[in-house]
Amino acid sequence: MGECQPEAQVNGFAGSMIIALLCSKYEARLTEVSISQMYKVFFNDRTIYLDDTLPDMTKVGKDYVCAFENITDLKPQIKQFLDPEKKGNLHIFHDDQESLFKIFKQCFTNINAGGGLVRNSKGEILLIFRRGKWDLPKGKTEEGESIEQTAIREVQEECGLDGVELRDFLMSTYHIFKDSLRLVLKRTDWYSMHYPGNSKPKPQKEEDITDVRWLKPSGLDEIYSNTFLSVKDILEAGH
Template sequence: MENTSSPNLQTPLLPVEANGDIRVWFATRELLFSAQAPEGYYVVDATEVESISRAKIITFLENYNYVVVLSSQPRRAFEQFARQMKWVEAAGGVVESDGGAVVMIRRNERWDLPKGHREEGESFSQCAAREAEEETGVKVNAVGELLATTLHSYNIYGSWELKLTAWYAMRGESESLSPQREEGIVCAEWIPRQEIAQRIKNSFPTIKKVFSAFLK
């Protein structure tokens, strides 16, 4: 399900932190909307929220790993930025077996988790189960708690997309997994819990956030 004109900015799934901060990831580079400027971040002063420019912010992200849009109203600043992007909603998550192993996929030379775009009329939890089954061949028996929500952005075919992803804990089973190669997935494996930390060392920050919640 994609919305190209009016992002669902009032969704309760928007990952707003307790202090009001909102983070958007561009691969491994972070764009933070905050009322405070953390040390080590390049600061974009957004005194006038309406002046926020997607093009300028993306240029800054090409040169700095951490950029903060400083505003007394970080959510309003984020909303102004989001309206300049193509809004996409997705879901995925961690499928765990009765034995405690989890399904992980290998894509773009990184260990990742199955996820994909939400279809019209589909709930986020339904999407998470469907995408896990399609991308790995696992049979999802149950969708459990919402682990985390994340925001990340990328340029595809010249269009900037902003993706909200809901990540769930799921239970599943499969004697053998089958990676969806047309989605660029080169393998899908059952990974023992004790190996997760090693596997995700080079994973994207969003994946590390999901596992941080899952392994608590």
């Protein structure tokens, strides 16, 4: 099969490649967010859309559009999308969307994490600054703890706050990072949280966090201009 084509052309996936090749070359981050009838998979400032219908071909512009056929073709298509020379988003469609996403996840090693969207008594939102980007506190699950325990622990460790209270589940996101010769897909479950205290947050510098701030929702424009697409979705889901 040929490569997916830009400018709203529909095609199958490129020829097969082993996943190890994909794993050894790419380190960029990829994040997935499930929204309504579509899965959105973020890769830096680009997006993979996994859907059960063909997108509106008059609106996709220079994006790539592909029909899913099998996992053998899906792996090289992911590699093709991760090529730093590629531009535009990727639309993958199949009539069984849930099966499509399940197969998509099989292309990676999977781990779990938890994180929090924390508010204080003033309604301000807790954000961290890590590696040049505004982010939300999160981290990998440790052996023997629930995902809720993970979320609370990571917020308290990364922000130096005790007594954070868990509220409601918000959403799940996924991102990919390189681990040795593997591509790891990390699922992060996000929860709304409340901090009833008045202690000043402290950044966990060993995790490359250089700043922690409480910000009013009206002041998030500064954050939106320098954060990940997934964080924008989490902030919107938490409103």
